[in-house]
Amino acid sequence: MDHSRYPREPGVIDTLEETLMAVLMGLMTVLTFVNVVLRYGFNSSIIWSLEVTLVMFAWLVLLGVSYGFKIRMHLGVDAVTNLLAPGPRRAVALVAGLLCLLYAVLFLKGAWDYWAPFADLPKTTGRWFPTGFDWDARRFGFTETGDIPIPFDGLKDWLEKTFNSYTEGGETVVDSYSKMPVLVPYVVLPLSALLMLFRVLQACIRIWKGHEDSMIVSHEAEDAVDDAATRMRDA
Structure with a gap:
């Protein structure tokens, strides 16, 4: 595969994104393996393992969507646009x-x-696009x-007082959580959407400035042919 097709942003941000996804994948694998060993070897299990694994998988997928846009690895069909001249191809892009x-x-x-x-926050108003906030909407x-348990008391106290x-x-009443509130795993939804x-937007700016003429860079079939040709030459 020609890795030069996939631009990277060297530095902290790139490292954080890749490290987070690698950690999520590793933890999913470890938790699943440990739970299988406990279940079939000791007739036991980590009761929260399945739910945590599902949450991490959702995080991995949703964060991976934005990361795919970042390095331009999403698939697309460009058979028609490649027939166009550079100007029209850029306009279509x-x-x-x-x-x-x-x-x-x-x-x-x-x-x-x-x-x-x-998260005890208001939803937006408007059917398609946000026009404001509905402060009277019911909170959950x-x-x-x-x-999923809350790992330490400090986090538990903060979550209870905040949400x-x-x-x-005239007095503030704080209810207790017995398990992790869903606002924590679900925060990946707005986070991934914002990313x-x-x-x-970054991709559109690159096209507008003329650095690229397409949002599509990933060509798996061509990459597979190139890899096969490379292996045959090296054999």
Whole structure:
């Protein structure tokens, strides 16, 4: 595979993104392996392992979407656009980029509106695009996950005071969490949507400045042929 096709941003951000995804994949593998050994070897299990694994898989997929836009590895069909002259091809790429931006905005609104009630925050108003905030919308900051524990008391206290408290009779009442509130694993929804919007905007700017004439860089079939040819030459 020609790795020069996939631009990298050397530095802290690139390292953090790749490290986070690698850690998620590693932890998923370890947890699944340990749970299998416990189940079949000791007739036991880590009760929260399955739910945590599902959460990490969701994080991996959603963060991977924005990362795919960043290094331009999403698949696309460019058989027709490659027949166009550079100018029209760039114009078509800009239209495609604007459509991706529109989708990213809609995704961000939907992701925020789904997550916000669990974080005791207001949803946005407007059917398609945000026009404001609905401060009267019902909050669900008390909602907990099924089995995931809160790892340490400091985090538990902060989550309870921030997201599971209310005022009654002039006094602040803080309810206790027995499990991790869903707002923590679900925060990946607005985060990944925001990252995707940012990465698509970056791609559009590159096309606008003339650095690229397409949002598509990944060509798996061509890469496979190139790899096969390389191996045959080296054999």
